[in-house]
Every structure is written in C-alpha cells, then in structure tokens.
Amino acid sequence: DAKTTQPNSMESNEEEPVHLPCNHSTISGTDYIHWYRQLPSQGPEYVIHGLTSNVNNRMASLAIAEDRKSSTLILHRATLRDAAVYYCILRRYLNTPLVFGKGTRLSVIA
Amino acid sequence: SQTIHQWPATLVQPVGSPLSLECTVEGTSNPNLYWYRQAAGRGLQLLFYSVGIGQISSEVPQNLSASRPQDRQFILSSKKLLLSDSGFYLCAWSSVIPEAFFGQGTRLTVV
Numbered sequence: 001d002a003k004t005t006q007p008n009s010m011e012s013n014e015e016e017p018v019h020l021p022c023n024h025s026t027i028s029g030t031d032y033i034h035w036y037r038q039l040p041s042q043g044p045e046y047v048i049h050g051l052t053s054n055v056n057n058r059m060a061s062l063a064i065a066e067d068r069k070s071s072t073l074i075l076h077r078a079t080l081r082d083a084a085v086y087y088c089i090l091r092r093y094l095n096t097p098l099v100f101g102k103g104t105r106l107s108v109i110a
Numbered sequence: 111s112q113t114i115h116q117w118p119a120t121l122v123q124p125v126g127s128p129l130s131l132e133c134t135v136e137g138t139s140n141p142n143l144y145w146y147r148q149a150a151g152r153g154l155q156l157l158f159y160s161v162g163i164g165q166i167s168s169e170v171p172q173n174l175s176a177s178r179p180q181d182r183q184f185i186l187s188s189k190k191l192l193l194s195d196s197g198f199y200l201c202a203w204s205s206v207i208p209e210a211f212f213g214q215g216t217r218l219t220v221v
Contacts, residue, residue, distance in 0.1 A: 032208065034208070036210075038154075041198075041215075041217075042214065042215070043200045043202070043212030043213055043214060043215050044154070044200075044202075044210075044212050045212070046208075046209040046210065046211075049208050087154075094204065094205075094206060094207075094208060095142050095161060095204070097142075097144055097156050097159045097169075098144075098156075098202075098204075098210055099156060100146075100153055100154040100155075100156075101153065102153050103153070
C-alpha cells in the first residue's frame with residue numbers, strides 16, 4: 001500500500017475548525033483514502049473515507065485534492081472529545097487490512 | 111447490529127506463561143478479522159488477518175500465533191510470553207462496507 005505523511009501533532013482551540021492534512025503522493029488510482037481516529041485507551045474508530053470527490057458525514061468532511069496526492073480532514077467545530085490520534089490510511093480493496101502509520105495527535109484547548 | 115467482543119480487558123501474565131485472547135463478532139457473516147498490537151507510546155501494528163475459517167496471514171514473525179476455528183471467532187495465542195509481548199491488543203473486523211470495527215482491546219502486561 002502507498003504511504004501517507006501526516007504532521008506528528010496539531011493543536012486547536014475548542015469550537016474552532018480543524019484542518020488535518022495528509023500527503024499521499026504515491027497514491028494509485030484505485031486507492032481509497034480512509035480516516036480513523038483513536039481516543040485514549042480505545043480502539044480506532046472510523047471517521048470518513050473517499051476516492052475522488054469531497055465527502056461529508058456527521059463527524060467530519062474530507063477534502064481531496066484534484067490530483068489526489070493530498071487530502072484534508074476537516075472537523076468543523078472541535079470539541080474536547082475530539083482530542084485523539086487521527087490516522088490517514090490508503091486502502092486499495094475492502095478486504096485488505098488497514099495499515100496504520102503514526103498519525104496526527106490532535107490536542108483541543110478549552 | 112454488528113458487535114465485536116474482546117476479552118479480557120486487562121491481563122497480567124508472567125514471562126514464559128501461555129496466552130489466549132479471544133475475539134468474537136456478532137451480526138455479520140464471513141467477516142475479515144484482524145489482530146493488532148500497540149506497544150506503549152507506539153503505533154498500531156498489524157499482527158494477523160484472516161479472510162476465512164482456517165486462513166491466517168501473518169504480518170510480523172514472532173512468538174504469537176492466530177487461529178480462526180469458527181467464522182466469527184479469532185484467537186491470538188502464545189506458548190511462552192516474552193516481556194516484549196506487553197501491549198494493547200485489538201481485534202477488528204471488516205466486511206463489504208468500507209468501515210472496519212475495533213474491539214475495546216486487551217491491555218496485556220507481561221511481568
């Protein structure tokens with residue numbers, strides 16, 4: 001699977017929007033972009049995924065660059081409960097394992 | 111609805127003792143099953159995955175093994191634990207939908 005690059009950590013103020021970047025310059029045409037997050041002492045949870053078009057769900061939005069070499073996870077209003085490690089993962093097929101990198105540790109300040 | 115059960119939540123075992131962690135999934139058939147480990151302060155490492163009964167793929171050579179005796183049951187084992195086996199063990203499943211679902215994890219401390 002192609003590799004992703006994320007900043008080690010980011011900080012946000014509560015109630016502010018957060019933009020979490022991910023670079024994936026070696027992405028192939030059939031790779032889906034998945035985002036998961038892991039709260040402290042818990043297993044990861046699915047956030048959102050996309051292929052080419054921007055995606056929105058109740059948790060977040062995913063903005064995908066036109067050349068697909070980068071993407072941004074957008075949390076519209078950060079809350080303290082959003083403090084977690086966010087992972088950007090490329091996944092070619094649905095039955096392939098998720099391979100986690102180091103992710104971005106998001107801190108939210110009240 | 112689909113649920114995943116993983117137990118025990120915490121475990122303290124002496125070096126050299128055996129290990130058996132069990133994971134079961136409800137509400138879905140023929141899921142893909144995964145075992146991950148997260149050492150303290152480290153990232154999630156894929157250990158094993160299975161696409162069907164008796165089919166196990168190992169990602170990292172070590173003293174752990176996995177088995178899938180039933181469609182929705184995944185077991186992680188070791189004959190003799192090492193100190194380096196300490197960590198947070200997570201079971202997960204995925205199927206035809208894009209999301210993968212993780213259990214609550216087992217925190218293993220080898221002493």
